[in-house]
Amino acid sequence: MGRLGGEQIPGLYDPAPARLLRNAAVPAQGGVVALDFTAIDFETANSSGASACAVGLARVRDGRVVATAAWLIKPPAGHDHFAPINVGIHGIQSSDVVNAPGWSAQLARLTSFAGADVLVAHNAGFDMSVLRRACAATGDDCPPYRYLCSVQMSRKTYTLDSYRLPLVAAEAGCSPFAHHDALADAVACAEITIDCARRAGVDDVHALAAHLGVRVSQIVAEPAERAVA
Template sequence: MAIDFTAIDFETANGSPASACSVGLVKVRDGRIVDRASWLIRPPHGHDEFLHWNVRIHGIRAHDVAGEPRWVDQHDRLLAFAGDDVLVAHNVGFDKGVLKAASIASGLAVPETRWACSLRIARKTYHLESYRLPVAAMAAGFEDFQHHDAAADAEACATIVTHAATRHGATDLEHLARICTTRIERLGPVAERQTIEREPAEAWWRP
């Protein structure tokens, strides 16, 4: 079973998707966790205010990241860990949006990446009243973790996907996505160009 991917989870300082203040990464090879990494991030200038609501959720405060490198200095480290892997997140729109917004806010190109969503996979795998990460992770046998700790959340996400792959008999991540009627999404200039090419042309003028 060649289930290979990197699970990822971001926490943010405020409502801006550019305000990444921590990241957790878990690398999976053949359905097994082989590496983990996590670190704090000082959000980009203009997105670095820590709001009370966010602090209540993840417990990270401004002074915790005061001495940490900003996103612009950690961008390459994150991408190096992930390599060419598909990035898997629970509610992929959030984490994909963080990567895009933090890169733009830091004056960096949005990296070409591929993404899959463990939330969508969970919905097609389990019969639950809620598909929030702690509930879906419990269904996959991953319990009693510290939710909103980026490292723990990334591991919970990874466990959901590997458990679902075994349950469905998936041969790889793309096969699992098809079984769960979802898809591997893309982020970056190539994806944006493809979106534009698929959209119907509009006249440059309006009556």
């Protein structure tokens, strides 16, 4: 097992947000906006986008995080080497995912949790590429999620020297958190998006994107990988 959200969590869904949020960012007090979306963060075993080894999710309803989930993932075969640089970043090792379900099983849990929500991620290009490439590696259909990038929204909302997640989260009023913990990162991303909407005076992710001049994009699946004889 690996550490996500301050708890040792197996590769199965754990529905206890109070425990999962122990190391997650804590939002500042302020006005609430009626905003609905799901924030997502992946960690990978190596430089391959298909090497998903953990995912964190935070569901937002009416401008509040109302549910969270975090799972370990056994990366697809051929993408399952744990590079020391990645392990040094997130602390997840190959031994942590030995008993974790693989991508196909965890993708089903992910889509069940996120439903038809717009996804939001900090540097969304990376996280959406993980979805695409892991699906290509396993032959799963890639869900055609619409998504927003909180880095892009942050650049239009705050004036900072850097738009790394911890710095933006602090500007949004969040408490310090365990960066590169998939759940904590997802919750921080959610709170940044909520703060951007609050400052913009909008209550819908599409209205927020329009107000800030950023694009709501849609995932385009990649061709499935060919099996090696």
